[in-house]
Amino acid sequence: MTHPDLEPKDDGFVVDTISDVSCLIDYLRDANASLGSHPEHGGTVYILTSSQDREHQLLAGVRGERGSLVWATDQVMYVPSVGINDDYVDYFTATDVDYNQPPHSEVPIETVYAVVEEFHRTRTRPESVEWVAPPTSARVSQSIDDLLFG
Template identity: 35%
Template sequence: MTTPGLARQDAYDVAAMATADDLVSMLKAVNAERERPDAGVVWWLHVADQPDGELIVGVRGAHGVALWSEPSRSFRPEDGANVDHVDYFTWLGHHYTQPPRTEVPVEHVYQAVAEFVRTKARPNCIRWVEVPSPTAPTA
């Protein structure tokens, strides 16, 4: 299955997208076509002239990953459900294991993508919490 007008790739600049319809349709199609039910597919969504943040999303059946990344910090969903690392791969087959507490219901991923395309800002439909820096001192 292919989605007209949108080539499949690892990252998308959403700056010129008027709506998220083609992008969400492509994510849904890839989700339905996955060959491994235990592994997902991940993408990076950004706005070319706004390098301050990007939305990282993936699909894996009924679940999907959502992360917000900025140059000096990252955010995950407050209600991320996965307790272990989960395998995700790019469209080109590169392995990107996703950390615990980053998966939400896949419908939330589709909503976040639509909001990001519409607003070009971090989606508010997901409640985000900052991921502690691996180099931050522990108490």
């Protein structure tokens, strides 16, 4: 399924410009399916933000049966307390920028879709997962604003 009216801008989406969250979830499902049978070669991460609060972003990645979640500002990041990866994992933005996701950011893919739906609905940090600092440096290696707004 293609989504001609729904394409990432600068590697992400402003969620309040998307009226139907199912279109966004379908887009992420299709992006995940396009990875084929080799998600070990890396996933794709999208930066989700709200026009009312550009300081906070939800990074949502897809990679087969797993996906990645990070709640971030340009200085600090948080990952789900139940994250299952011990090391950094290869992810790339929609424009192929290497954007590895931190330890403990990966969760089952259905959790990613549920958290994206919640962020779309509330425009605030999702509460369906508990957020904690990652076990390594909590500094964002590349400014998310640089990725979103060049």
